[in-house]
Amino acid sequence: MNAAQAEPARSPFRLNGRQLVPILILPILLVNAISFLWPTFSLLRMSLNEPVAGGAIRETLTLQTYIDVMTDGFYLELVWNSIYLCSIITIVTLILSYPIALFIHRADPKWRSILTLMVISPLLVSAVVRTYGWVIILGDQGLINAFLMSTGLVERPARLIFNNFGVVVGLIEILMPYMILSLMAGFGRLDPRLEEAAQSLGAKRFTTLRRVTIPLTAPGIALGCLLVFVLSISSFVTPKLLGGGRVFLLATEIYDQSIVLLNWPLAASLSMLVLVIFGAALVVYSRIVKALD
């Protein structure tokens, strides 16, 4: 075989790698456009319409709904309450998940897959079912109160649901698998030799954790926190059920406005607000990741 034959024949249908990229990306671009960009655009459009009493909508282009949201103390409180609760949820989920993820990461390989499966298994059960589970546990006649009453520690049932506490507990449990999986994904850089090196240089256990283990796993921590924050701020079934109409969050308010009060423009502008919060969280995340590198 000579050199000329070895050379692939140039046909007009043959594309080089660079030309191939847009073609390969096209399907996902299409899916994204149809399932994300178009609905987002529709929401944006809807938020600029004017609500009319009785659930009707008048098509115009006005920023009035946004102005109402920004000037009404109730909605601002809603935003802060959401960010505040979801931050707490994120931090507590991280603290609870970190030791579990570390334990699984260090476990014998044959145990590791079983443990990972156990972490994932709650995801097989719908969040609604798991939330009702928490109602059974935390409710006035629930497991915990029944126990507390039987021991005589309390006379009347303690309020464990239909308040912030119930929502936080429920969401933490529901979001922990995501946090644990993100953390484990980020543990790749964690070489046990490095922790040993720290110890041989005189670092006690906690110092090793603080100076070596946590910094090395920071990318996983950042990822897990982003994911849990975003999932918690957009989740609505659990806050709805465990909040019992007394916990006001963005997601539940959007639901109420769109389904109950039929004020679609308001629901749409609140949705845009959530999108802005997502954007802000993403910016913070990418800043952190960049700083870590």
Place this chain on the structure above:
Amino acid sequence: MLATSPVATQAPGAEEGDAHLLLDHLQKSFGDFQAVEDLNVSVRRGELIALLGPSGCGKTTTLRMIAGLSSATSGRILVDGREIQSLPAHDRDMGLVFQSYALFPHMSVERNVAFGLEMRGIARDQLKARVAKALELVQLGHLAQRRPRELSGGQQQRVALARALVIEPSILLLDEPLSNLDAKLRDQMRVEIRDIQQRLGITSVFVTHDQVEALSMCDRIAVMDKGRLAQIGTPQDIYERPATPFVAEFVGRINKLPGQMRDNSTITVAERTFKTTRNVGESGDVTMMIRPHRIEMVKRGTPSDGRNVAHGTIARATYVGDILEYSVELTDGVTLAVETATGGHSRTFSHGDEVELRWSPDDTIVFGAQA
């Protein structure tokens, strides 16, 4: 095993008296696999001892047990006569240079080296000075602000060395700390390590599979083979009086010829007879060993003055800088390796030259054949 009396178990264990670091019947198994078996080594205060052995013989495993990073399956580790197995790694005051360096990737070179001093609560200005000095020592002062991944392998290795040296530990454990350096830098670092080690009197265990390193730097050498101690002694002991064929072959090159003992000092190898003064009670089938550079090569017919003599033809001559390596084929097909220094007065031979080989009965080492 059953026959071993308590006295006998104590006997091979190193003398406890003046030992700074003592490994007593140390044993480590991973499942069924014995990585370290019945290891007895006593290291005196301020001594630099080499742990020499082929890959996988258990050197790193031994160091990790000393450092407290893995626990012994059985046996004891003593420092100044006190057992330290229950002491956690961070309380052992030992500096360890990892074979894989184990530098902290999220810290600069400077922070890496400072880490151990910070753990000891050294004041800031003193800490800075000591870190700078340690980095100077390994010739990396100019790279203090770099991250480890921005360094070459050899530079990383020197950071690892500086990080362990800077804390001036009472015991220094070095796991092939020079394996990735070029010949010149390696020579310099050998001198530096030896210098610091002696100046501060740090008891050191130096793992290597480079025999030149072990012979040139260390007070004593412990040769390990498949998890067991094959021999421990001074470089001269190990090189001149190897205890086993394994040690003889592992430390330096050596010729190996099968033969029979005729009497206590005469060996026959394929109808030739050679004299030896090195036979310790072997008889029957034996292996005769001679170091290539202990063989003198002369033109035929020179008087032999009582030394062993063999005739042969040069089959191959290889120039390797300091020395010339010859392969000499004896008349009956046996091949011997011979080394001579290049330059100076020694004359050189080339392919096909007929030569006479001579060596002293003192250099004729004999081991039983089964070993």
